[in-house]
Amino acid sequence: MARVIYVQPDGSSTTCAADGRSLMKVAVENLVPGIIGECGGDLSCATCHVFVDEAWFGKLKPRSDDEESLLDVTSEEPTETSRLSCQVTLTDDLDGIVVHVPSTQR
Amino acid sequence: MVTGVETNQIPDLTNPQTFAAGVPHEAFARLRETPGFHWQPTEIATANGGFWAVTRFADIVEIESNPALFASQPGGAWPSTNLSPDPAENPLYNNLMMMDPPRHSSVRRVAAAAFGPRIVKNFDPWVREIVVEVLERIEHLDEFDYILEVAQIIPSFVIARVQGVPAEDRQWIVDQTLASFEAMQTADVNAVGEVLHKTHVYYREKLVPEKLRNPQSDMTSVLIHAAERGEITEAEAYDFLNLLQAAGFETTHTLIGQSMRMILESPEIADKTFRGIEELGPDKVIEEFLRFITPAMFMSRTATQDTVVGDQQVRENDLLNLYFTAANRDPAVFANPDEFDPWRTETASLAFGSGPHRCIGNALAKLELRILFEEMAKRDFRFRLNGAPQRGWSTFINQIRSLPVARVS
Numbered sequence: 001m002a003r004v005i006y007v008q009p010d011g012s013s014t015t016c017a018a019d020g021r022s023l024m025k026v027a028v029e030n031l032v033p034g035i036i037g038e039c040g041g042d043l044s045c046a047t048c049h050v051f052v053d054e055a056w057f058g059k060l061k062p063r064s065d066d067e068e069s070l071l072d073v074t075s076e077e078p079t080e081t082s083r084l085s086c087q088v089t090l091t092d093d094l095d096g097i098v099v100h101v102p103s104t105q106r
Numbered sequence: 107m108v109t110g111v112e113t114n115q116i117p118d119l120t121n122p123q124t125f126a127a128g129v130p131h132e133a134f135a136r137l138r139e140t141p142g143f144h145w146q147p148t149e150i151a152t153a154n155g156g157f158w159a160v161t162r163f164a165d166i167v168e169i170e171s172n173p174a175l176f177a178s179q180p181g182g183a184w185p186s187t188n189l190s191p192d193p194a195e196n197p198l199y200n201n202l203m204m205m206d207p208p209r210h211s212s213v214r215r216v217a218a219a220a221f222g223p224r225i226v227k228n229f230d231p232w233v234r235e236i237v238v239e240v241l242e243r244i245e246h247l248d249e250f251d252y253i254l255e256v257a258q259i260i261p262s263f264v265i266a267r268v269q270g271v272p273a274e275d276r277q278w279i280v281d282q283t284l285a286s287f288e289a290m291q292t293a294d295v296n297a298v299g300e301v302l303h304k305t306h307v308y309y310r311e312k313l314v315p316e317k318l319r320n321p322q323s324d325m326t327s328v329l330i331h332a333a334e335r336g337e338i339t340e341a342e343a344y345d346f347l348n349l350l351q352a353a354g355f356e357t358t359h360t361l362i363g364q365s366m367r368m369i370l371e372s373p374e375i376a377d378k379t380f381r382g383i384e385e386l387g388p389d390k391v392i393e394e395f396l397r398f399i400t401p402a403m404f405m406s407r408t409a410t411q412d413t414v415v416g417d418q419q420v421r422e423n424d425l426l427n428l429y430f431t432a433a434n435r436d437p438a439v440f441a442n443p444d445e446f447d448p449w450r451t452e453t454a455s456l457a458f459g460s461g462p463h464r465c466i467g468n469a470l471a472k473l474e475l476r477i478l479f480e481e482m483a484k485r486d487f488r489f490r491l492n493g494a495p496q497r498g499w500s501t502f503i504n505q506i507r508s509l510p511v512a513r514v515s
Contacts, residue, residue: 042214
């Protein structure tokens with residue numbers, strides 16, 4: 001099991017433990033506010049945007065072109081460390097990963 | 107299969123008469139409580155002589171999350187179902203609602219890029235212009251039909267603007283949309299094909315050349331450039347434009363019309379609406395209207411193999427109608443489900459469906475109603491009922507055809 005920490009804009013956080021599922025699925029299953037995952041992980045809605053903590057960003061596989069183009073339309077402007085959480089799989093080497101949830105994605 | 111006295115008394119879900127006086131919520135409540143699914147026989151547009159009526163929230167979410175087992179290609183909404191997988195025999199082959207991954211994913215991604223949350227937020231100023239134009243027109247009317255003057259006009263103008271259709275063609279394209287929507291309710295694929303052909307000619311000969319000369323940030327420009335890059339086909343682009351019109355018009359006009367009917371018919375709902383907007387902001391109130399009204403009452407899926415779902419054995423090619431309108435009052439999910447309560451804290455409803463086919467225009471629909479509420483409040487518009495509201499004649503949409511009102515302020 002690996003853990004993921006979702007940090008809300010007000011600083012409060014939720015820690016969840018899971019294996020091999022996407023950060024979006026884990027968030028939705030644990031009712032983490034601000035991660036909607038409207039399309040269910042089909043990479044076609046841009047409602048599971050997160051800002052990955054800088055220390056962790058480098059450990060992730062690079063974004064695909066489709067993910068890049070959807071980041072253009074998320075509710076909040078993306079940054080260098082933005083990801084769609086449906087595209088990040090929670091594996092053991094990511095144990096403890098910290099992601100920040102955008103304030104306007106509600 | 108489940109049989110019994112209770113399910114035998116379920117009214118015919120294929121007959122619009124069943125929905126003429128209102129959604130049969132009492133019958134749906136009995137179906138939700140009965141194990142398995144209810145079999146509704148019909149020879150129309152089914153491979154196996156009927157469809158399963160699925161009414162529980164969790165079962166619908168499970169079915170919609172598994173397109174490999176429950177496909178959309180044979181048809182997204184009965185009676186536009188039992189369609190051929192051969193494009194030559196199926197005029198709806200390029201309709202996004204009738205696609206499965208990976209084809210669905212590629213078309214939807216293009217559409218999402220023009221319809222994503224940050225894009226729709228930027229629609230606010232021009233949607234407001236349209237709403238203000240409509241309200242300024244009714245300002246001088248003492249008595250009018252709210253459906254004709256408000257509920258129909260706002261979404262049709264909004265969608266025409268999203269498509270990039272010039273103002274002089276707006277009414278024509280709305281008329282074609284209504285015609286194709288009517289045709290889709292009859293399971294007559296040739297009639298559907300004829301209307302779609304007319305719109306394709308318009309897109310090919312007029313709208314697309316105009317957008318190629320003068321590209322803008324509208325959906326038509328986005329789609330034709332995606333088609334030029336080979337991400338989608340030309341037919342997929344055109345049929346997405348048609349779907350946009352049909353889906354964006356019919357359901358949003360139902361939401362706008364039915365929400366006003368509820369406010370006018372029930373002082374309690376009116377009070378909760380106004381207090382809710384003040385205390386919670388408009389979004390929660392709109393979510394509750396969406397749950398309560400559920401404009402598109404169901405969508406359909408077809409089983410791709412024998413399987414068991416919701417404790418029900420279903421066969422390959424069995425059609426399942428997923429009744430969102432029933433699931434949105436499932437007491438397993440919503441406390442006091444028949445009560446209008448904007449303060450409720452439960453999860454989002456299934457008004458827009460779930461999974462890969464969840465309504466792509468949901469943010470726009472909510473934006474239209476929010477701006478309408480805001481602009482009416484600014485003007486302190488108040489109405490009273492001025493005659494009996496008339497429902498539509500449909501097994502699919504929770505339609506309202508007429509809502510006579512008179513201004514009281």
